[in-house]
Amino acid sequence: MNQIKDQSKNKLPEIKQTPSRFRNTIGKYILKRNSKCVSCGKCAELCPHEVHIMPENHASPFRPVEHNCIGPDCKKTDHFCIEHCPEDAMVLKENPLLDTMGDYRWPPEMLLGHFAMAETGGAPHVDLEYNLGNSGGGFDMMRFIKPDPKVAIDIRDEDIDTRIELNKTCDGRPERTIDIPCYGGGMSYGSTALSIIVGRARAAKRLNSLTCTGEGGYPPEFLPYKEHVITQVATGLFGVREETIQHCPIMEFKYAQGAKPGLGGHLLGEKVTEAVAKMRETVVGSSLFSPFPFHSVYSVEDHKKHVDWMKEINHNVLCSIKVSTPTDVDMVAIGAYYAGAHIIHIDGSYGGTGAAPDIAKKNIAMPIEYAIPKVHRFLEEEGVRNKITLIASGGIRNGLDVAKAIALGADGCVIGTADLVAVECVRCGNCESGRGCARGIASTDPELGYMTEEDYVEQRLVNMYMAWRKQWCDILRSYGLKSIKELRGRSDLMVHLDYLDEEERKKYQPAPSFKMVL
Amino acid sequence: MPQKYNISTNAAPPRFYPVGKYSTIEFRENCAGSCKECVKNKCVYDIFKDNYLHMSKMEEPEYLYTCNSCFRCIQECTKGIFSRVVNPEYREIGDAYWTPDVLNRTWYQAHTGGIPVSGAGYRGPFVGKGFDSMWTDMSEIVRPTRDGIHGREYINTCIELSRRPERLAFKEDGSLDVEVKPILEIPLPILFQQPDFGIYSKGVLLSMLTAAQTIGTKMFLKAADVYEDMMCFGKSIIPLVKKENFENYPKLLSLVDMVEIEYEPGIEKTFGTLKAMNKDLVVSVGIPLSADLDYAKICVDLSKADMDTLHVYADSQGRELNSDTPRFIKDMLRDIHLALVDAATRQQINILASGGICMAEHVNKSIICGADGVAIDLSLLVAMECRLCGRCMNDLSCPVELESIDPEYGSNRITNLMGAWRNQMLEMLGAMGLREARRLRGEVGRSMWFEDLEKESFAPIFGERKVSIDVG
Ligand code: SF4
Ligand code: SF4
Ligand code: SF4
Numbered sequence: 003m004n005q006i007k008d009q010s011k012n013k014l015p016e017i018k019q020t021p022s023r024f025r026n027t028i029g030k031y032i033l034k035r036n037s038k039c040v041s042c043g044k045c046a047e048l049c050p051h052e053v054h055i056m057p058e059n060h061a062s063p064f065r066p067v068e069h070n071c072i073g074p075d076c077k078k079t080d081h082f083c084i085e086h087c088p089e090d091a092m093v094l095k096e097n098p099l100l101d102t103m104g105d106y107r108w109p110p111e112m113l114l115g116h117f118a119m120a121e122t123g124g125a126p127h128v129d130l131e132y133n134l135g136n137s138g139g140g141f142d143m144m145r146f147i148k149p150d151p152k153v154a155i156d157i158r159d160e161d162i163d164t165r166i167e168l169n170k171t172c173d174g175r176p177e178r179t180i181d182i183p184c185y186g187g188g189m190s191y192g193s194t195a196l197s198i199i200v201g202r203a204r205a206a207k208r209l210n211s212l213t214c215t216g217e218g219g220y221p222p223e224f225l226p227y228k229e230h231v232i233t234q235v236a237t238g239l240f241g242v243r244e245e246t247i248q249h250c251p252i253m254e255f256k257y258a259q260g261a262k263p264g265l266g267g268h269l270l271g272e273k274v275t276e277a278v279a280k281m282r283e284t285v286v287g288s289s290l291f292s293p294f295p296f297h298s299v300y301s302v303e304d305h306k307k308h309v310d311w312m313k314e315i316n317h318n319v320l321c322s323i324k325v326s327t328p329t330d331v332d333m334v335a336i337g338a339y340y341a342g343a344h345i346i347h348i349d350g351s352y353g354g355t356g357a358a359p360d361i362a363k364k365n366i367a368m369p370i371e372y373a374i375p376k377v378h379r380f381l382e383e384e385g386v387r388n389k390i391t392l393i394a395s396g397g398i399r400n401g402l403d404v405a406k407a408i409a410l411g412a413d414g415c416v417i418g419t420a421d422l423v424a425v426e427c428v429r430c431g432n433c434e435s436g437r438g439c440a441r442g443i444a445s446t447d448p449e450l451g452y453m454t455e456e457d458y459v460e461q462r463l464v465n466m467y468m469a470w471r472k473q474w475c476d477i478l479r480s481y482g483l484k485s486i487k488e489l490r491g492r493s494d495l496m497v498h499l500d501y502l503d504e505e506e507r508k509k510y511q512p513a514p515s516f517k518m519v520l
Numbered sequence: 521m522p523q524k525y526n527i528s529t530n531a532a533p534p535r536f537y538p539v540g541k542y543s544t545i546e547f548r549e550n551c552a553g554s555c556k557e558c559v560k561n562k563c564v565y566d567i568f569k570d571n572y573l574h575m576s577k578m579e580e581p582e583y584l585y586t587c588n589s590c591f592r593c594i595q596e597c598t599k600g601i602f603s604r605v606v607n608p609e610y611r612e613i614g615d616a617y618w619t620p621d622v623l624n625r626t627w628y629q630a631h632t633g634g635i636p637v638s639g640a641g642y643r644g645p646f647v648g649k650g651f652d653s654m655w656t657d658m659s660e661i662v663r664p665t666r667d668g669i670h671g672r673e674y675i676n677t678c679i680e681l682s683r684r685p686e687r688l689a690f691k692e693d694g695s696l697d698v699e700v701k702p703i704l705e706i707p708l709p710i711l712f713q714q715p716d717f718g719i720y721s722k723g724v725l726l727s728m729l730t731a732a733q734t735i736g737t738k739m740f741l742k743a744a745d746v747y748e749d750m751m752c753f754g755k756s757i758i759p760l761v762k763k764e765n766f767e768n769y770p771k772l773l774s775l776v777d778m779v780e781i782e783y784e785p786g787i788e789k790t791f792g793t794l795k796a797m798n799k800d801l802v803v804s805v806g807i808p809l810s811a812d813l814d815y816a817k818i819c820v821d822l823s824k825a826d827m828d829t830l831h832v833y834a835d836s837q838g839r840e841l842n843s844d845t846p847r848f849i850k851d852m853l854r855d856i857h858l859a860l861v862d863a864a865t866r867q868q869i870n871i872l873a874s875g876g877i878c879m880a881e882h883v884n885k886s887i888i889c890g891a892d893g894v895a896i897d898l899s900l901l902v903a904m905e906c907r908l909c910g911r912c913m914n915d916l917s918c919p920v921e922l923e924s925i926d927p928e929y930g931s932n933r934i935t936n937l938m939g940a941w942r943n944q945m946l947e948m949l950g951a952m953g954l955r956e957a958r959r960l961r962g963e964v965g966r967s968m969w970f971e972d973l974e975k976e977s978f979a980p981i982f983g984e985r986k987v988s989i990d991v992g
Contacts (some may be wrong), residue, residue, distance in 0.1 A: 024595035065600055102542055102589065102604045105643035132714060139646025261641060263658040291846055328658045329968055351655065352642040359635050360625075361643040362946045365881045366951050367658050368968050372977040379980070397641065410981075421639055430589040433639025440564040440590035446641055450564070493981040500989070501982035519541070519606050520621040 015208040017123030017468050020461040026078050033095045039091035048081040072128050106137045120424035120462035120471035121410030133402040136514045140371035141403045143499045144271025145510045153482035159475040163485035166414045168391050169320050169344045181210040183486050187418035192278035195451040199461020203227035208464050215395045219281035220246040238292030240282040247315045254322040260396030263326035263352025263367040306341035320344040327373040332380035339390045350396030355418040357434030370396045378411025401470030411491045424466040524674050525707045527939035529633025536920045538627050542587045542606045546792045550601045559593040617837035622878050630903035632733040633936035650848045651885045658951040675946050677708045677957040677969035679893045682802045683828040684868050690758050704802045709893030709957050712739035718901045719912050721923040727930025728900050729753045734922040743769045771949050780804040788825035804829035809852050816859040823865035831872040838876020849876050851888045856889020857962050880944035890962045903937040904930045
């Protein structure tokens with residue numbers, strides 16, 4: 003444990019190029035060579051973005067690597083292939099495929115931007131809008147105010163502190179910190195491919211952060227990373243055993259989850275394979291329902307009993323309470339505090355990775371943007387804000403959303419969907435249909451569940467979080483802040499476009515607003 | 521304990537190829553034609569199976585109703601010959617309110633009887649107009665034990681359509697001193713009503729009536745459209761009559777237990793005559809939510825007369841009628857509900873809402889705003905594959921040949937849709953910790969409204985909101 007605490011903040015995990023696992027990548031632009039091409043290789047010679055590649059012993063260039071193409075912006079340079087092709091054999095267009103991709107919350111450019119960050123570990127070099135969605139509200143309408151250049155500081159990323167504390171109670175339990183203000187949300191064994199969940203655990207170790215078992219039990223593959231794996235205790239108590247509580251640094255009570263607030267979990271019979279059944283101590287092929295709510299908890303006192311039980315089993319464990327965002331989320335948070343929780347984790351209604359009824363995702367409980375300031379303020383008023391860690395999740399899509407959530411009052415965030423997008427989830431939503439995810443993510447199918455490699459998952463996640471870290475460092479530097487902790491609750495550094503006069507609004511990047519076909 | 525009410529569903533695949541969202545494009549001139557591992561054979565959802573058939577029959581490939589958008593064929597084809605576009609026909613179906621997505625989901629539910637489920641979170645705008653500007657609440661711990669739709673604990677969705685006495689009074693000997701009329705109850709807060717356009721073939725109407733009878737609800741039907749051989753549906757029919765014609769239907773009115781008469785000033789004078797024709801008749805009054813009527817006041821006045829149910833009508837998109845700046849049904853319902861609460865008559869009578877109810881969530885949200893239940897029309901047509909193309913209104917052929925629908929099939933599709941809707945209602949009710957749909961009536965405390973959340977959470981941070989969002 004101490005070894006983790008002392009880990010030097012100056013050593014950032016290594017970024018390594020980790021290209022797409024698919025043969026044809028998806029770009030904002032498409033480039034097509036027509037039959038006039040004589041394979042002279044001029045394009046490959048010119049393009050610095052490695053769109054055109056023609057190895058020496060090849061007679062013709064490879065198909066263009068379109069996702070690297072910067073599009074019409076290239077016109078301004080001296081290497082614009084379209085104009086330099088002696089045979090006029092190349093056509094450049096916006097990719098019409100993007101019309102069929104993404105949604106209001108994750109528009110196509112946000113997806114492509116995250117693919118690029120996970121590949122390179124830096125901001126995409128193509129002009130992609132990866133910070134703002136098209137939802138027309140919440141985070142998509144919030145902007146950081148123009149910083150005063152006088153307060154900006156000039157320090158290296160390595161010297162900026164992005165750690166957050168998970169135990170503020172001074173109760174004698176470990177003072178655990180994580181190096182980035184994010185950790186991974188629960189994805190259970192049985193619903194997500196093993197390589198994905200283990201890859202996430204490996205990334206969590208490299209990033210000195212955490213991942214979470216979800217409600218699927220604790221596969222032995224997690225053991226080498228156990229200091230970075232949260233054991234989730236949810237209503238079905240699947241796979242919860244004394245030893246899994248004993249090896250975890252943090253345990254999470256999942257009362258509810260944002261994607262299906264007030265509803266139980268449901269793992270389709272097809273996904274209950276022999277291994278899954280063994281892990282969850284159930285029967286092969288029969289659907290598993292996690293009830294709602296905890297049938298043993300009807301009051302804060304009952305809840306405290308739960309927390310005490312866990313604390314007794316493991317004297318070093320920290321307790322996180324995961325709830326969704328009802329009207330009285332502030333009261334729920336304070337209840338969690340008085341029951342002895344170290345972390346209150348509020349999960350907003352718009353996020354989630356697992357399958358959930360559409361009616362629940364859209365309608366039940368409030369979006370996280372409303373819940374964060376409500377809870378933050380209430381904990382402050384009650385005088386306990388600095389004694390509990392507030393974690394937000396459910397619709398936190400990108401690095402900027404994390405920063406905005408922190409400025410609204412959260413200490414940090416839990417991330418699920420972006421992790422999956424980093425490993426090339428396209429958000430098609432078919433995670434639970436038939437054999438599961440066709441892209442090998444949310445599936446344990448004998449074929450589909452083995453499409454990804456742990457190495458790939460680990461490195462793509464490290465890359466994405468390192469790209470996000472650069473964004474946080476830029477924001478902090480510009481306001482003269484050295485630590486992300488100083489950003490917490492600084493909602494004065496933000497504006498909401500709908501709350502500005504027209505003139506004032508013009509100073510900020512307008513909100514994306516385009517019609518999409520759902 | 522009464523038997524648990526349940527709507528049993530059976531898959532009813534579409535008769536016509538539904539309008540799919542995506543269309544794949546292949547640049548076939550670049551196809552190598554000889555890949556052993558052609559991506560088309562690898563589609564996890566077997567989409568190209570049919571596609572091949574179409575090709576061998578030299579037909580244009582149909583739009584792919586079921587392409588699940590995984591992008592694998594696009595990303596794995598060795599020659600990169602695949603792309604996709606949104607099917608232009610998909611963009612065209614429905615309108616701004618009855619969106620392609622609403623139609624598609626309705627078809628899915630009518631086909632499978634299952635509730636739409638997906639992974640990867642919510643995909644829509646942050647907030648929208650009308651019903652999309654409110655969220656429903658949930659309770660973390662304190663609630664009856666229940667396991668969602670797989671429920672152990674029964675959630676009751678019954679509503680009443682008959683008037684309730686204001687209070688009970690007893691004689692000295694303990695017997696009742698007030699007349700307590702029979703209670704007319706239906707097991708779910710959804711009634712059917714004849715759509716005001718579409719194909720009214722016998723098959724269509726019989727499909728709706730059969731479904732209504734199967735699930736135990738009722739259907740509003742113009743008295744003139746009730747054919748002799750529909751009389752057997754008896755109490756499943758609520759004839760729609762007017763002041764000037766109700767006396768023409770003595771037989772029909774003796775067979776049914778509820779009637780609806782169109783509102784006009786002085787309509788209350790007809791209630792006595794109606795009840796004289798059938799003493800147990802429950803009387804509903806159909807009131808248009810028209811800007812030129814003071815509908816809240818009309819409702820209050822009517823509620824004091826001898827009638828049972830107020831049935832208010834907005835247009836098909838839930839808007840006020842005859843207005844350039846129409847209000848939305850949720851706000852109109854709230855006004856009516858509150859006016860009746862003030863007049864202390866709300867407990868005695870019932871409110872049904874029509875117009876703009878096109879998804880399961882709209883039922884619960886209407887009830888939160890003050891209705892007891894809703895009546896739906898276009899959804900019934902859509903369940904039977906209607907595309908809301910409006911061709912029938914211009915005497916053109918119906919693309920899904922609704923005129924020839926077999927009532928058994930049609931009612932199966934509608935029953936499936938209602939089964940799926942009810943299960944979704946249960947999900948929401950359960951999350952709110954409610955065991956009875958009746959308890960939800962007017963319970964705005966169980967909901968969260970955009971304007972309130974903005975004020976509560978954002979105003980202390982960002983000050984005064986300068987852009988008013990049209991949530992009506
Ligand atoms: S099925 Fe689609 S949404 Fe689900 S994990 Fe796979 S790619 Fe992502
Ligand atoms: S995108 Fe996926 S689901 Fe659609 S046709 Fe291609 S492989 Fe099949
Ligand atoms: S599909 Fe078109 S023509 Fe057929 S009933 Fe519906 S609106 Fe009329």
